Amino acid sequence: MDIIKNRFSTRIFSEKLLSEDEISLLFEAARWAPSAFNNQPWRFIFADKKNKSELFDKIFDSLVPQNQVWAKNAPLLVVNIALKKYETKDSENPNAAFELGMAVGNLLGQATAMGLHARQMAGFSKEKLIQNLMLPEKYNPITVMAVGYRGKPKHLSENLKKMEPEFAERTRKPLIDLFIPN
Template sequence: MEKPAKTQFPIHDLLMRRWSPRAFDERPVESHTLRSLFEAARWAPSSNNEQPWRFIMASKHDHDTQWKRLFDCLAEGNRRWAFRAPVLMLSIASINFEDDGTPNRHAFHDTGLAVENLVLQATAHGLVVHQMAGFDVEKARAELSIPSGFEPVAMIAIGYPGDPAVLPERLRERELRPRSRRPIGESTFVGHWGNPIG
């Protein structure tokens, strides 16, 4: 299933096709394809070329125990659909600069850029990606042995698109609902806050 964005202005096809479904096909994602996603993430821009992102991933088919450990960190609402995702991942940000230990206030921003690179590369491979805020941060920190100075950011499901019919009714309705975004002028201003771009 595809749900291309209905844009106000032309954008690249990858951006138009990218969306975050909950229906996943359970077939495995090839290891070379996953490495391509992480290579795309590796080349994201970052403040001072710090590259603060880290990822912990597991494929259900190759690392079942580790996949289950990631899955167990999810909030109940996300478990209802993410159990079909063949790959789960946690994005993590290094919150201090390596050279002097001062706080890197751009770490989350830069980690998000790396994830977006990964998401767009996934889209180019015919995969779908769903990022989740709904997970137990402290459980993830403990269960995945994340050291101090690193902050869990988002859980991420990766796989091939599935049939929305596999979802519970409420989630299936959300899956089939048209996509929407606020108009550009509500979030982009000229010169000062509240002066919408024309």
């Protein structure tokens, strides 16, 4: 439970680059997520600032300005993508986004275990991202994620600093509130 409880989504990233081994471990964790028919409908595009700076810029360009303010410091950006159809049959996969979410959950747990942090972003232009990356129709980008080591809050505005765990209480609903009585 400690890894799950200690995970949080920061906006404060160090510019320290991740090694190839660290990046591989993150995606290896994602690879082992469950999926219907073992279809594994998740795909990822990742870019680090140093080795794939042009790709990093294309992903970064799709982010809304509020996310660009802090995501510019993250050393790694990841596009989390769901396949729209099953690969084994020509029909829509209604669970692809859910299954991608399980893969991303595995990745987040692994990141926390490695002392890394990640933040999911729904604040991006899907159209701009598809255009920038020339994504084929079969791919549905669901979120963009910033990943890296935690940095110092000096780069954040006071409003954003207040949302970080050391400045704001981290709460969850009581367990009983998660159940629907019947």
